[in-house]
Amino acid sequence: MSSPQRRRDARHASGEPAAPPKAPLSAERITSAALALVAEEGYDALTMRSLATRLGTGPASLYAHVVNKADLDELLIGRLCRDVLLPTPEPNRWREQITDVCVQLRDRYLAYPGISRAALAIDVTDLDVLRVNEGMLAILIGAGIAPQTAAWAIDALFLYVGAYAMDVAAAQGGGGDSRHHGSRQRADLIARFENLPSDRFPQIRAHARALTSGTEHERFSFTLDLLLRGLPDSSAQAAPSPTA
Template identity: 55%
Template sequence: MSPKTPSHGVSRDEWAAQIASLDTPRPSPRPRKEPVTAGRILDAALRIVEAEGYDALTMRRVATVLEVSPGALYAHVRDKAALDSLMIGELCSRVTLPEPDPAQWHEQALDVCRQLRDQYLRYPGIARAALESAPLSLDTMRIYEGLLAVLTAGGASVRTAAWAIDAAFLYIGAYSNVAVRRRATKDAADQVLDRAEVIERFKMLPADRFPITAGHAEELTSGEGHDRFDFTLGQLFAGLTSRIEGTDAR
């Protein structure tokens, strides 16, 4: 073969260049994107809500975080309502359910409710999704079944327990939403009055028209942290006692 004859179409100069480039590091291949899955969509959605609040969550926003087109999501999650259901189901799956104990049923029921409240508060505004959707996922039904077991172990009828659980879920959602809104308002504009200011304003009211409010300002504004949450649900579950003791025969 003549020195000038190209070998397989490669000239001597090209051949020399290839040899010279043997020691040149080749660029790393671009990493392949992880495939889109329902799990990755759920994780991205929860990260958005935790950082920015539920109002920031859209399917397009999730697609942006995952660096895919919005259409890529719909093969795994039907729509925003389905995504909401997945998120609530995930939060419910994190709640630890107790082994029902007839001697501890009241505190056990409160503990389950507190756990769910804390999950809602971690993801600002997500309780709205719980209030607006039917609890039909297996994870939400797991909590429903667990609370039924706790309350019926304490002596409540199935119907009484079911009604109490419905009321508890509504209260947990409403409480969480209000707590998040108050926190956001205070952080944004510092317009939420602190307790001392509320007490002073109550005391300024004319006693002849507002005798109880003006005269009991401290009691009316009392409570720290989640004291009122515990009180309200404590009263709800304590109210089952009379029915357990004989007025609920069904």
């Protein structure tokens, strides 16, 4: 029987290509593969088993690098937050700056359908996620907003951005009714509203076009503006109280 070395030499002499070595597993490689899977198939397709299959290994191998699915979810959101650009706080532009951070998060979530479910479920300990929280706090507190108010506002903003991204993902995936629809769907919806019984739904019938107006992102911007205008900045807080 020939030695292993001779068999390898014979294989190379025949032109048979050698199998490329597998890259070693790591948390970074697992996270990258998970994001690629979600981008192609949606977050619902992501399980430890489907991820292991994609990586050409068994699920048990993943647990040497990822504690569990919840840990993987935090790694995913951390990776998305890693590239969010955080501005140097400018108190006179704080609403614009916070809006920009929220838009960046929105666009990252939308690139990976359904992944905002993970963002809404995690307990935030990942340093990349905390970096975004820190940056948003710096913007709001720098504008003279009380720390507790700033913290609660950031919670509300994260919830809204995550829920918005989930709604868009559901609409794009045929997951049910949504406010986000094309012109043909909008026309159908207007017709349905305008044909409702007038004695029970007079307002919906009368304002069907207004109720169905706006693009996805127009409604997103409207809601962010509504949330942020409820926060008093330093100039509002410093205003003198009206005299009796």
